[in-house]
Amino acid sequence: MVEPDEQDLVKQIAEAVDELRDAEALPLVEKALSAGVDADLILRDGIMSGMKKFGEKFGKGEYFLPDLLLGSDIANKCIARVRPHLQSAPKKAGTVVIGAVKGDIHSIGKDLVAMQLRLGGFEVSDLGIDVPPMKFIEKASETGSDIIALSAFLTSTIPYIGEVVKYLKDVGLREKFRVIIGGTGTSADYARHIGADGWGRDGVEAVGLCQRLVASAGKSV
Ligand code: B12
Known part of the structure; x- marks a missing residue:
């Protein structure tokens, strides 16, 4: 049960971020944490x-x-500021390599997905932004990852998602890794179209998707 005062503080944080009030947003987050508002709710x-x-x-x-x-x-x-206060899962749920595809520097959503996967118990290697297709495959092989997670936002960068799937096939590793995608402009239809294993709207969906894919490893999904 969220108290009205807590709801009001959380709403003020949303407004301060939306209205770009730099001097107010962080102090409001600190005030909410001190008042005991749930960090997941603040986020x-x-x-x-x-x-x-x-x-x-x-x-x-x-x-x-x-x-x-x-x-x-x-x-x-x-x-x-809120990250250390978020609830985290105790055991290792699987391993994920994540990054924004070649030419794409949008990092905020990808960072959130990475953070939520970690909170969901996944071990995450974050390759950052503007990542060439082969880099994902090299890192996934090196870390023995279960899943490659690709983030893309631009009409000009979304096709690089397909490149990763194609390279995986070319090097005979398509069956070894599950591929999930996300970011504005991508969709479940697009994921199917390029032969990826799933699409997530946000970090919460990404966690559920990765859990299902790890659980079904070896079977077709
Ligand atoms: C912030 C932003 C920027 C910032 C990025 C800062 C940063 N460090 O990330 C800056 C200013 C740098 C930027 C630059 C550009 N941007 Co911009 N940007 C945005 C904007 C407004 C918001 C993105 C964002 O951070 N949203 C908040 C987060 C929380 O949400 P999210 O990113 O969608 O992420 C969530 C989901 O998508 C999902 N998700 C994301 N990744 C993944 C991965 C997986 C595996 C899964 C499962 C889920 C998932 O989960 C996330 C968490 O909930 C979008 C508009 C939009 N509606 O998306 C445009 C947008 C993406 N940008 C756009 C454009 C055009 C550009 C520029 C080309 C502008 C320019 N003329 O220079 C450049 C390109 C830079 C480049 N080469 O990448 C267009 C793209 C249009 C298109 N179809 O190509 C958009 C859609 C804006 C628009 N309506 O025109 N941008």
């Missing part, structure tokens, strides 16, 4: 909700690139 209904709203404003032409950069910076600082 989901506060910071992430604010990020979603400023993303929509950019889409509508109400915000411009410098606003996005500032918003990302504010959100990242807030996320870093």
Whole structure:
């Protein structure tokens, strides 16, 4: 049960992130943590909700690139502050290599997915942004990963997801790793179309998807 005061604080965090109020967002997060508000709630209904709203404003032409950069910076600082307080799962659920595909520098959503997978008990190797297709395969082989998770946002970078699947086939490793995808502009249909094993809307879906894929390893999904 969330108290009205707590709900109000979380709403204020979402508004401060959305309205790019740099000086206020982090102190509000700290205030909420001190007041005992659940860190997962602060992340989901506060910071992430604010990020979603400023993303929509950019889409509508109400915000411009410098606003996005500032918003990302504010959100990242807030996320870093709540991260140690988030609930984490105790045992190893599987191993994932994640990154944003070649040419793509969108990191915020990918970082959130990586964080939620870690909280879900997965061991995650985060290759960062602008990752060439073979790098994913090399890292997955080196770490004996179960899953390769690809993040892409741009019309010009989404095709690199398909490149990873193609290279996996070329080097005879397609059956060894499951491939999941996500990011604005991708979809479950697109995942099927390029022969990936799944698509996730957000970090929560990514955790469920990875759990199912690890559980079904060796069987067709
Ligand atoms: C912030 C942002 C930026 C920031 C990124 C900062 C950073 N460090 O990440 C900056 C300013 C750098 C940027 C740059 C550009 N951007 Co931009 N950006 C955005 C914006 C507004 C929000 C993205 C975001 O962070 N959202 C918040 C997070 C929490 O959500 P998310 O990213 O969607 O991630 C969630 C899910 O997608 C999913 N997910 C993400 N990855 C994965 C991976 C897996 C495996 C799974 C399962 C799930 C998953 O889970 C995440 C967590 O919930 C989007 C608009 C949008 N609606 O997506 C445009 C958007 C993606 N950008 C766009 C564009 C055009 C650009 C630029 C080309 C602009 C320019 N003219 O320079 C450049 C390209 C840079 C490059 N080479 O990559 C377009 C893409 C259009 C297209 N079809 O190509 C968009 C859609 C905006 C628009 N409506 O026009 N951008």
